Amino acid sequence: MGKATGFMEYDRQDKVAEAPKERLKHFHEFHTPLSKEEQERQGARCMSCGVPFCQAGQMIMGMASGCPLHNLVPEWNDLIYHGNWEEAYYRLKKTNNFPEFTSRVCPALCEAACTCTLNGDAVSTKANEYGIIENAYEKGYAGARPVKVRTGKKVAVIGSGPAGLAAADMLNRRGHSITVFEREDRVGGLLRYGIPNMKLEKQIIDRKVSIMEAEGITFITGCNVGKDKKAAEILKEYDRVLLCCGASNPRDIKVPGREANGIHFAVDFLKSTTKALWANQLKLKEGEYISAKGKNVLVIGGGDTGNDCVGTSMRHGAKSVLQLEMLPKAPDERAFDNPWPEWPKVCKTDYGQQEAIAVFGKDPRVYQTTVKEFQKDKAGNVCKAVLVKLEPKKEEKTGRVVMAEIAGSEYTVDVDLVLIAAGFLGSESYVTKAFGVEVDGRTNVAASQGTYGTNVQNVFAAGDMHRGQSLVVWAIREGREAAQEIDISLMGYTNMNIQ
Structure with a gap:
């Protein structure tokens, strides 16, 4: 902890939003990032608590407290306070595959659990995360790092939302050959078509996907597995299959007149x-x-x-x-x-x-x-x-x-x-029926606790398709954990470090 009194000396500062009537004129992101100097001061506000609830990611009274990814928040806050932005990036990437997404769309569970909120304002952790990842892209730290050794194992990931992308990233780093199938015309799933451009500009997704491609991951878009391509073909061609198709069934309103146009x-x-x-x-x-x-x-x-x-x-x-x-x-x-x-x-x-x-x-x-x-x-x-x-x-x-x-x-x-906008009911039946996987009473795929394995051999499920409609950070966490379990099933052990 570099600045023991930082939380008392500096007031919270966050990215400034453009005035409402001005930002209505466009569909771009509308927050102005803090300067690097101010971001470092905000890092100094982190108290390096003895019990950092910001990174706990535990359920309290049915609600998540702290980051489900267990981000090492006090560590990288302290690193940017000392101006060590490159090391802060590496600490952030240890737990989060996609800080470029979470620093834009996450509701900041870390800040809600920050100890500073007991008597003041939380550390601007989300803004600090944004500063770390964007600096990494600017300086070249976030570039492609292709793996040098392949295992010879092939894994198919069905769905390219945050869970599927996180699992693909982890398994590819391990040396497995990964193919991601996406039914839409572009990669991203929920990130692409469920989140508006003013919250997450789509070139941010493309920037990361291009790096993942350079690292060896294959993306096949416009391919609706279960319709365009049979599940049996996937199971025959790949050693393992991970279903990450999201909670895609929107909840309807059943009242008279529902059939009206508009x-x-x-x-x-x-x-x-x-x-x-x-x-x-x-x-x-x-x-x-x-x-x-x-x-x-x-x-x-x-x-x-x-x-x-x-x-x-x-x-x-x-x-x-x-x-x-x-x-x-x-x-x-x-x-x-x-x-x-x-x-x-x-x-x-x-x-x-x-x-x-x-x-x-x-x-x-x-x-x-x-x-x-x-x-x-x-x-x-x-x-x-x-x-x-x-x-x-x-x-x-x-x-x-x-x-x-x-x-x-x-x-x-x-x-x-x-x-x-009444929420979602769970997975789509044509996918679950195509692979023969069981679903629970909420139509989520019934995967075994902790292993993400389904009733079908070599088929796993993660993300909203498994847990129901949730946050991007939970999807990333499930993708990471499912990747670890798939690695164990393929190799008999794992050297993945997911926490």
């Missing part, structure tokens, strides 16, 4: 915008994407995906945006029964909501509300939605608290575009 799943809406941007040099052309321009937009769902729909709709030029959340509004500060180092269950106003507030003068979110019915015009297009207020009630039989409708609380709003 009602879309959030993932289809976001994907159409991303594809249109990259087809036209980051300029949208009408008719090539699901447009919110001039429309009254209703977003159903209050999570990150719902916020992304709000932010994307604002950039399209929506006439109005309304976002529904079934649950009550979270408190603005930690409740007494939600102490540190638990994940803080507090109300977060994210970038999309900030932009809607700046333009329309009010928060787009309406709490304890859901849709009861959609109404359509003579052409079959959605034109109105009947909403109903909800209240928490305890079920007599189970004692479980549910959100129940309040009788007589219905009201109608004008809508032209509905975006369903």
Whole structure:
């Protein structure tokens, strides 16, 4: 620990966001990084705690506390404080395959568990991570490092999201020959088409993928395994198979009028915008994407995906945006029964909501509300939605608290575009059936605890396809752990260092 009093001497500084009305003019990332000198001061704020919860990655009261990747946060904070940026990069890469992704899209579980939050502001760890990885690219530390010896073993990774990419990276470093199959036209999975460009610009993915290719990994895009290519062929050609196809089944809203035109799943809406941007040099052309321009937009769902729909709709030029959340509004500060180092269950106003507030003068979110019915015009297009207020009630039989409708609380709003961001249900059946793997009650692949092996010999599963919809950091962790288990199954031992 180089600066014992750093957390008292320096105030927290973070990357500065562009003003909401200005960033609505484009689809680029909109945070200005800190200077190198300021970043080093922020590294000095790290207390090097005796028990660093920032890197614990443990579950407390059902919520993750600290980084699931067990990033060596105090170590690389101290290294950048001393100006040793190259060594900080190597310490960061020991636990995280893709800091270029997590430093942009992770909700910073490390900061929520930072000891400094007990009496002040957390260390700006996410910004420090960003500074380390971008400096590494600038100075050449992050370049390709091809392996010199191959094992002769072949592994197929189905899906190129964060779990599949992490596993491919680890197994390739070990010397196995890796082929990644992706059904979309570009590599990245969730990173590519589930996260908007203003949160993660897609050239950042391409930059890393090109390095992985230079290191020997083969990527095959536009190949939908289970449809375009039979699972039996994959099993015959490769020694091991890892399924990382994500939680791809969007949860639907089953109410009268659902069949109306203009009602879309959030993932289809976001994907159409991303594809249109990259087809036209980051300029949208009408008719090539699901447009919110001039429309009254209703977003159903209050999570990150719902916020992304709000932010994307604002950039399209929506006439109005309304976002529904079934649950009550979270408190603005930690409740007494939600102490540190638990994940803080507090109300977060994210970038999309900030932009809607700046333009329309009010928060787009309406709490304890859901849709009861959609109404359509003579052409079959959605034109109105009947909403109903909800209240928490305890079920007599189970004692479980549910959100129940309040009788007589219905009201109608004008809508032209509905975006369903109600989460995902699990893996897609055509993939699981093609490989013959068992699924659990939530349709996630039932892999054995700790080994990621399925009921089918030589077939493993990891990421959202295994654990259900989750964060990028959890997907990377599962990909790393699955890679280790595959290595053991191939070689009888492993020398992978995943923690």
